[in-house]
Amino acid sequence: MLANLGGKLVPSTALEALRVDQNATGYLAHVALPEGGFVIGETTGIDQITIDGTDTSVQTGVDGALRLYYRSRSQQSTYEAWRILDDTETLDFNGKIAVIGFSVNGAEKTYDTIVGPLPSGAIVSEAIDQIASDTFLVRPAWASNAEQGVLLIVGAILIILIMQTRAIWGFLFLLASISAGSYGAWFLFDTEGWLIDPTLPTIALAFIFITTAIVNRFRIEAEVRFVENQMTRRLSTSTLSKIIRRPRLLPEHGSLRNVTSLVVGLRGFNVIADRYLEDPIAYADILNRFFTPLTKTVHDRSGMVDRYMGDTLLAIWNAPLNVQNHAMKACDAALxxxxxxxxxxxxxxxDAKRQNLSHIPLSVSIGVETGSAIVGNMGATQRYDYGVLGEPISIARYLRSHAIDYGPAVIVGDGFKDAVGDKFALLEVDLVSTPRHPDGWRAYALLGDSIVRASPKFRALEDGHRQLFDAYRNQRWSAARESLAHCRGLNGAIPTLYDFYEGRIRQLEKEPPGENWNGSYYAGRF
Structure with missing residues (x-):
């Protein structure tokens, strides 16, 4: 509205026409300055020009420019010059400002506007009309900062949403944000005449969405490959699918979980192994025939095969996913x-007949324990290796290695008994002490399910063992031997266990354990 020509401020045609029309003498330019000389978030400059001595003012941008709010072509008041010269038509221009357009040979230069090409006179008349009717389009000084702030906040939420959930939710949020921003900009334009530009934030948000979605896709694929590398052979297909959908279920660092550990190995495998040492294909085939059905048994009961060690398999329940009644599922797997x-x-x-060798049947030794263990990366920084370590694993290994001494195939610990309660037939076979448990923890033989537990045969055997261990732990060796003889005559007797205690009693008679002995066997640290 004001131009600097040779150091002088020259008003625009529209502004000067209004000043002359109102017999005013000059103009007042209002400049917005920051308080204290410092401002954040606003642009300083001219925000209003007033015709001195009148109520007419023009709201401008910081550069003093007037943003025109064009009317449609049908609403514009335009008259051809010949109509003014024609005496037959009376035109009333009283109280109005007429803008006469200039043309050369009948062809006036036009300027492109949002309503189409317009001559300069029409543009000036639009400005005069707009000022006279006090209708202005204003871009607030804070608009750019508001647009950038909205872009920053919405962009951050969009990134978090895509990275933490699925891209579809980010896309829906993007559509909602763009729709809300566009409607808000139009609403402010329609009601307040404010010019808020949603275009740049929309383009930027679309770019953020595409970039973040691509990066997140690469991240998810990397996590899926990581999960598959770690868990494909350890978990069942259904459990693996759950972790692939949520890879963060695999902890990056160690954490405590209550787990049930099962360790199973072959009894008598050393003899078989010696026969096949020179035939590695047959040797590996035997182990494959052993591990394949056991692995399926673990997977069918929501367990994880943590690793294979020689002729031994380590299975874990309740890691990495929560498993309801994990101790009972491990017990069912063991049976x-x-x-x-x-x-x-x-x-x-x-195969033994083919080689003219004696057949040595194989059997299993299984140790099971429930308790708190450490789960997470048990490898190196360079090579992640998900694993489980802790007392339940150590005790299960101990029980597995000593099951051959006790006789029954499945031996469980105190923690497991506490977890399953009275739902299985558990028969006490030992009291084992360690540096961490000086008073000892009890070992039990798993003989069957609740039906076996309710049978008279098991009840009689349970009473016989109670009498045996009462005499044994009170160092009444003769009574203990009598109880051993009694137990041998019961249905379901365990001869291997009783032979084992006969040997212990003979050793303790030679080397008395002392008056404070509680009947435990000191296993040391394992």
């Missing part, structure tokens, strides 16, 4: 494992 050597023994028997 089924006892029955899964038939096909392997049939194969070994046929």
């Amino acid at each position: 089924r494992m006892r029955e899964q050597l038939d096909s392997l023994n049939e194969f070994l028997e046929e």
